[in-house]
Amino acid sequence: MKTIIVIGGGVGGIVTANELSSQIGGDHKIILIEKNKEHSFAPSFLWLMNGDRNEKQIRVPLKSLLKKNIEIVNATVSEIVPAEKTVKTGDKEYRYDFLVIALGADLAPEKIQGWDNSVHTFYTLEGASKLHHALNNFSGGKVALVISSMPYKCPGAPHEGAMLIEDFLKSKGIREKVEISLFTPEPQPLPVAGPELGNAVKSILDQKGIQFYPSMQLGSVDTTSKQLFFNGKEPFDYDLLIVIPPHQAPEVIRQSDFVNANGWIDVNPQTLETKHENVFAIGDIASIPLPGRWFPDKPMMLPKAGVFAHLQSDVVAKNIVRKIKGEKADEKFCADGYCMLEAGEDLAGFAYGDFFGEPHPQVHLKQIGWKWHIGKVLFEKWWLSPISLKKEFYKNLLKTGGKLIGIPVKL
Template identity: 50%
Template sequence: MEGKTVLILGAGVGGIVVANLIRRKLPRSHRVVLVERNKNHVFAPSLLWLMVGDRRPENIVAPLRSLVRNGVDVVHAEINAINVERRQVDTTLGAHSYDTLVIALGSELAPDLIPGLTRGSYSFYEFEETKRLRQALLDFKGGEVSVVVSALPYKCPGAPHEAAMLIAGFFRKRGLKEKVSVRLYTPEPQPMPVAGPQLGEAVKQMLASKGISFHPSHKLVSVDSDNNSLLFEGKDPVPFDLLVAIPPHRGPRVARDAGLVNESGWIPVDRHTLKTKYDNVYAIGDATAIRMPGRWKPDVPMMLPKAGVFAHAQAEIVAQRIVDEIDGVTSKAEFCGPGYCMLEAGEGSAGFAFGDFFAEPSPKLELRNIGRAWHFGKVLFEQWWLAPFGLKKSLLGAMITVGGRIIGLPVKT
């Protein structure tokens, strides 16, 4: 059989998984090429621990090459353009042709979309920014800390709540509990609206138990960094002493330029096959726009949240579909919307939510009580993810799978 080239754009969560699985399943006569700008991979969930000093920067980073199976051609380059008609991608290291393309480019952070945000805020959404925030937290002696979701959608629906709880725990440990108050603002009507009112209520209670005040339906318009003041739509200005913002997100530029996105700015795909409107082009992970059953406002449909757990699960489906296509088999692999989230509550504990995000008429999720086991599960997953290919990774993977089965969770590694 003639050798095919599978070209994968972006080596984040989705790109790494899809490249490794295809390489494992296809003979070497077929090429698997992975294009990524960064030589090092950062495990994003651990940025929260870096923020509060539970990890050092070097603990949450691994060389990309160590995470990728032998036989995957890794190209470290900036992707400049995608040309789906010519089946070609232009990069700073030249053009790459493909038979099948997988777009796993994630999302771009765009703090510039909100006036004053870049100058006036800190963030835990990027590695270097998180180090800056870490120092700001260490220097902070007291006052109002505002954690603000500046726009929708954003990746990891749990992250702002986790950040607020970890920050509150950080100041409690430093003996500054009485001097610092933590507030959380979001344009959403409740915490994690896709997860339903019951789970939202449980998260509200978690926040309240940590002394965090929660302010839903607050849409950020601008930040006055000279006067340390937040302007929300239709509200009086709100003062702050330290601003921790989740910046606005947008779809990857090269996908927007290639006309692959819809009016929302994200790539629409078939929610089961992850195919774009082009037969030989798939998209997975944060870059996609996937409608879920249900609406969280009468005029706003539910969209699948942007989270690594979905990028990972979609990568498994797409890898199988591509292998089946190349083998000439009709693929039965379909993404059915399973998801889970370990919600860090600070001081070594976490909650756990899991369920079916495609359930009709709306997602069906369960919440397990806060406990140390969920925090430990997250640590174990972090260690597995960052471990190089080989014995250590296999052993950790086996532990996660067996542990997950024992407690009846839908764990896949």
């Protein structure tokens, strides 16, 4: 009997453990180590921010999402020792034959000079709730939304956030009293997705009167005078500040020999294998360069997105099973990704395409409409539903919804 340990029970960890369980559960041991007992669905933080959801609606017990023959360990991983094939959590030690690292990305707002608790973010559950109250109490002025550095999770999310805030303030009847600005160090919106999507998103932002400022690297914040300082640019005054904080690998990885020069884990882009035998890294923690994309002088990375964590989990689980069975582990990851991009007014666009496309990613945007918004809601409902109900209860709902929006739903 082999032991497969999955560390991190977010999107990638959940899908990997369930996929392994479907294929070899019972015959082999599957252990999932996760520090939180509850799972929150990050894409819904945007709806928490604009009041379409409350915290309870988007947070469920982790256990409810996992198949029965997965052993769940509720602990923080403190060390990985590939030479001994062990993972440590405080004083406990677990031995593995195969290890899947799915620890995601941590937020490090404290890295922003001048940051304090008055600076908002919708990148956490608590942050999105707090921002909702702030938006409710906002009576007008300058809203600044700042992408502080790259890489960051879900390249669409800051733009979706800006559009949902615009919609929220419009429905509050104060849109004309508000100026909304989105700042980013990037040269265009979503450069990781290529020029076509970037131009499409820019034109939607323009239509909504959201000012877009590219090539703006945040230097520091003064929360007393309410000013933003961008490197080499004039200071910018704000009334409400929302920041996408810097991201970093969790401490256990930063202190390990897995970490690369950019602070993440190098993997084989097709198999997600790390430099250590039978150890894989998937999702936000993995570092995969995009062919031909540089910024400014470093290669751009495949976006940190749930859709890729999900696809990579399938590849890794299949290859582990094949290795255990003595078969050729030849399943390969290809970066065909998609995202329903929320645009406010219960409308969304559908971005899809090849992120490994050359000479740059080939990601397109389908016409904004209500169908894609419904698609995103359906996906949320499916993801958060208990594992025991997922297949039966949502089969028809998803099939109907899938037909409606023109995507064949595979369960």
